[in-house]
Amino acid sequence: MQLGILGAGAVSRAVASLAIENGHTVTALADSKSAVVNSNGVDIESAFKRKELEGTIGDLEVDEAVEGSYEALIEVTPTTINSAEPAFSHVKTALERNRHVVLGNKAPLAERYGDVRALEQESKGTVKFGATIGGTMPMLSTIRDFGSDQITGIRGAFDSRSNFILSRMAAEGLDYEHVLAEAEEIGVIEGESSFDVEGIETALTCSILANVLAEPGNEFSLEDVTVKGIDQIPSSTLKLAREDGQTVRLIGEIRNDQIRVEPRLVSEDKALAVTNLRTVAQLETKHADLTTLSGNGSSKDAIATALLRDIHQLEYSQ
Amino acid sequence: MQLGILGAGAVSRAVASLAIENGHTVTALADSKSAVVNSNGVDIESAFKRKELEGTIGDLEVDEAVEGSYEALIEVTPTTINSAEPAFSHVKTALERNRHVVLGNKAPLAERYGDVRALEQESKGTVKFGATIGGTMPMLSTIRDFGSDQITGIRGAFDSRSNFILSRMAAEGLDYEHVLAEAEEIGVIEGESSFDVEGIETALTCSILANVLAEPGNEFSLEDVTVKGIDQIPSSTLKLAREDGQTVRLIGEIRNDQIRVEPRLVSEDKALAVTNLRTVAQLETKHADLTTLSGNGSSKDAIATALLRDIHQLEYSQ
Numbered sequence: 057m058q059l060g061i062l063g064a065g066a067v068s069r070a071v072a073s074l075a076i077e078n079g080h081t082v083t084a085l086a087d088s089k090s091a092v093v094n095s096n097g098v099d100i101e102s103a104f105k106r107k108e109l110e111g112t113i114g115d116l117e118v119d120e121a122v123e124g125s126y127e128a129l130i131e132v133t134p135t136t137i138n139s140a141e142p143a144f145s146h147v148k149t150a151l152e153r154n155r156h157v158v159l160g161n162k163a164p165l166a167e168r169y170g171d172v173r174a175l176e177q178e179s180k181g182t183v184k185f186g187a188t189i190g191g192t193m194p195m196l197s198t199i200r201d202f203g204s205d206q207i208t209g210i211r212g213a214f215d216s217r218s219n220f221i222l223s224r225m226a227a228e229g230l231d232y233e234h235v236l237a238e239a240e241e242i243g244v245i246e247g248e249s250s251f252d253v254e255g256i257e258t259a260l261t262c263s264i265l266a267n268v269l270a271e272p273g274n275e276f277s278l279e280d281v282t283v284k285g286i287d288q289i290p291s292s293t294l295k296l297a298r299e300d301g302q303t304v305r306l307i308g309e310i311r312n313d314q315i316r317v318e319p320r321l322v323s324e325d326k327a328l329a330v331t332n333l334r335t336v337a338q339l340e341t342k343h344a345d346l347t348t349l350s351g352n353g354s355s356k357d358a359i360a361t362a363l364l365r366d367i368h369q370l371e372y373s374q
Numbered sequence: 375m376q377l378g379i380l381g382a383g384a385v386s387r388a389v390a391s392l393a394i395e396n397g398h399t400v401t402a403l404a405d406s407k408s409a410v411v412n413s414n415g416v417d418i419e420s421a422f423k424r425k426e427l428e429g430t431i432g433d434l435e436v437d438e439a440v441e442g443s444y445e446a447l448i449e450v451t452p453t454t455i456n457s458a459e460p461a462f463s464h465v466k467t468a469l470e471r472n473r474h475v476v477l478g479n480k481a482p483l484a485e486r487y488g489d490v491r492a493l494e495q496e497s498k499g500t501v502k503f504g505a506t507i508g509g510t511m512p513m514l515s516t517i518r519d520f521g522s523d524q525i526t527g528i529r530g531a532f533d534s535r536s537n538f539i540l541s542r543m544a545a546e547g548l549d550y551e552h553v554l555a556e557a558e559e560i561g562v563i564e565g566e567s568s569f570d571v572e573g574i575e576t577a578l579t580c581s582i583l584a585n586v587l588a589e590p591g592n593e594f595s596l597e598d599v600t601v602k603g604i605d606q607i608p609s610s611t612l613k614l615a616r617e618d619g620q621t622v623r624l625i626g627e628i629r630n631d632q633i634r635v636e637p638r639l640v641s642e643d644k645a646l647a648v649t650n651l652r653t654v655a656q657l658e659t660k661h662a663d664l665t666t667l668s669g670n671g672s673s674k675d676a677i678a679t680a681l682l683r684d685i686h687q688l689e690y691s692q
Contacts, residue, residue: 074661186519192662197519198512200690201504201683325643327668343392344510344679348668350645361662365519372518 057367058095060084060126060155062146063133064104064113066246067160070360071130072100078364084124087113088133091121118142122149128181128370130363132160135251135260137278140167147172147183154180158366160359162188166260169267170275184370187362189264190214190337193351196268197369202341204269211309212337213322213330214261216353217245217252218286218306222319223331226294226303232287244333254285255306255317262308262315269310276315284318297321303329375685376413378402378444378473380464381451382422382431384564385478388678389448390418396682402442405431406451409439436460440467446499446688448681450478453569453578455596458485465490465501472498476684478677480506484581488593502688505680507582508532508655511669514586515687520659522587529627530655531640531648532579534671535563535570536604536624540637541649544612544621550605562651572603573624573635580626580633587628594633602636615639621647 057080061068064087072082076097084093085103092103092114107113122129122145129150131143140163147164150157152175159165164172165185176183186196190212199207213219217239224235236253239245251257259281266276286306297303305328307320322328330336333353338346352358375398379386382405390400394415402411403421410421410432425431440447447468449461458481465482468475470493477483482490483503494501504514508530517525531537535557542553554571557563569575577599584594604624615621623646625638640646648654651671656664670676 192659192665194512194516194519194665194667197515201512201515201687202679203683203686206679206682341510341679344673344676345670347510347512347670348666349512350666350668352663352665355662358662361520361524361659364524365521368521369519 057081057371058083058125058127059367060121060124060129062086062118062121062129062131063160064107065132065134066356067132067359069104070356071132071160071363074357074360074364075367076100080367083126084121085113086118086121089118090114091116091118093121093124095125122146123153126155128156128158128367130158130160131164132363135161135163137163137167137256140164144168144171148175151175151179151181151183156181156370157183158363158370159183159185159188160363162257162260162264165267166263167277169264169277182370184366185264186366186369187359189261189268190335190349191351191354191362192358192365193335193337193349195265195337195349198339198347198349199268202339206341207269207339208342209309209311209340210265210269210337211307211328212335213305213328214308214335214337215252215258215306216333216335217249218258219330219335219353220244220333221253222286222294222304222306225289225291226298229291229295231291232289253287255283258306258308258317259283259315262310262317266310266313266315270313274313280315282316282318286319289319298324301325305329375399375689376401376443376445377685378439378442378447380404380436380439380447380449381478382425383450383452384674385450385677387422388674389450389478389681392675392678392682393685394418398685401444402439403431404436404439407436408432409434409436411439411442413443440464441471444473446474446476446685448476448478449482450681453479453481455481455485455574458482462486462489466493469493469497469499469501474499474688475501476681476688477501477503477506478681480575480578480582483585484578485595487582487585487595500688502684503582504684504687505677507579507586508653508667509669509672509680510676510683511653511655511667513583513655513667516657516665516667517586520657524659525587525657526660527627527629527658528583528587528655529625529646530653531623531646532626532653532655533570533576533624534651534653535567536576537648537653537671538562538651539571540604540612540622540624543607543609544616547609547613549609550607571605573601576624576626576635577601577633580628580635584628584631584633588631592631598633600634600636604637607637616642619643623647
């Protein structure tokens with residue numbers, strides 16, 4: 057498939073090389089201020105090398121990539137809340153051009169679900185967004201297959217960085233700042249983490265999930281989520297919890313149209329207490345109790361694999 | 375959707391009532407020797423009551439159900455290995471009549487995968503079989519979405535009864551016979567368990583999984599599976615394992631076209647050590663490590679929910 061990729065971070069690079077490995081062609085690629093297009097295939101190595109050396113990925117304007125030649129547009133620019141711009145406009149343009157959209161960026165569907173769905177309705181293109189809710193965990197297909205009316209609630213420890221930090225704090229008796237600094241130093245956590253530890257990433261995931269479960273017209277955005285992060289938890293709390301066979305995880309939960317994200321006590325030996333960079337989600341069904349999904353968190357390769365899965369879905373459902 | 379149901383055990387009853395609750399109509403229903411059909415909807419309560427009191431579910435021959443009026447045939451007769459009959463013939467007739475088939479019975483696809491697929495190829499009907507490999511765990515859709523070439527191996531503790539028995543043996547220090555007898559007495563385990571504890575159920579699941587992963591023409595059946603059950607494990611083994619933070623589970627694994635089912639040591643605090651009647655599967659992907667799925671085992675309501683999910687897939691993919 058011919059792919060346009062917007063965004064030039066670690067995930068973009070991982071998805072570009074994985075796409076090529078799987079027989080796709082990257083025909084357009086943009087960072088936040090420049091672009092390169094080539095209908096025979098962009099030279100990915102050169103483009104990212106140029107980005108490193110010169111700060112721009114190509115000579116063209118970003119719009120020339122958005123309006124370039126591709127069958128599906130992969131949107132992996134940095135997440136921006138409220139307007140979800142410029143990602144939302146990218147999605148809009150691609151759909152108006154009857155192209156498919158594959159989202160890595162959570163914001164368009166977390167903040168403007170109804171708008172995106174309305175654009176999709178008018179388009180010959182389809183919006184795939186499995187990667188935005190749980191990465192490689194097959195959340196979206198599982199909800200769709202059961203039927204959203206069969207799902208009575210969803211909860212999970214969706215944020216791999218928070219899981220890593222909390223499991224290290226508990227295991228080593230260390231403070232939040234100490235663990236975060238250490239994780240950044242050894243490269244387990246790269247780039248900005250404030251959206252993770254403040255619960256915003258989890259809230260965005262949960263907003264999308266709530267939209268998927270909701271009746272049409274009943275729309276959720278970040279505003280509707282009660283959010284509390286993990287950045288105020290002292291290591292003493294984790295120590296106390298541990299004495300009782302418990303630990304703390306940043307749990308997102310959707311139930312009865314209520315969405316809340318907050319640190320909660322979970323049993324140390326139960327499914328929600330995932331360690332390291334793993335993530336977990338539990339879907340509660342009307343008649344079959346819980347279905348639990350767990351994935352390899354948000355490493356760039358895991359997100360790239362999830363995006364490739366969503367592209368693969370586009371291919372075989374056509 | 376108009377549904378025919380073959381089989382009159384606990385799963386049949388559960389799927390019939392769940393189907394009706396979800397707006398479907400059961401238009402044909404058969405046990406092993408009799409049948410009832412009604413294009414306006416069979417009276418399920420009366421049929422199963424008659425089965426209890428008189429031993430037959432209706433006045434007609436089974437063939438009249440198989441050849442009756444339905445859009446999808448749900449095959450939940452007892453599993454038979456080798457020829458997979460009479461289930462295979464039921465599937466064949468339904469597909470030749472251009473009807474869909476939803477399998478709860480593992481045997482047709484575990485023993486005669488190529489034959490079923492060839493019949494499906496010639497039919498306007500589709501075969502859905504997600505329930506046969508992992509029940510409510512979304513195994514099939516996850517493999518399909520990633521693409522089977524992305525999956526490098528699958529392993530799991532697929533058999534809920536074996537999981538229950540082994541976790542009780544470890545927790546209570548009891549012997550196999552004692553735990554099984556107790557589980558039967560309190561109704562946790564109903565009906566025949568030999569296929570479970572001998573590893574046959576797991577082997578059938580793994581045979582189907584291997585067929586899903588295999589290149590066309592490279593077909594597997596029960597004969598290709600190395601099988602060892604849990605019926606010879608003394609409680610002392612579990613005790614020894616426990617001293618080392620480990621326990622034993624009946625693990626099925628598919629890797630490099632090899633399928634083996636055997637009791638194996640697993641870490642007590644890791645995902646494979648599911649307790650009670652839960653089941654777990656781990657899909658190893660090329661670039662995203664493990665995706666773990668876990669479900670509520672083989673209770674009749676869980677299997678019925680999985681079958682309904684597969685019917686739901688038929689509806690929205692048409």
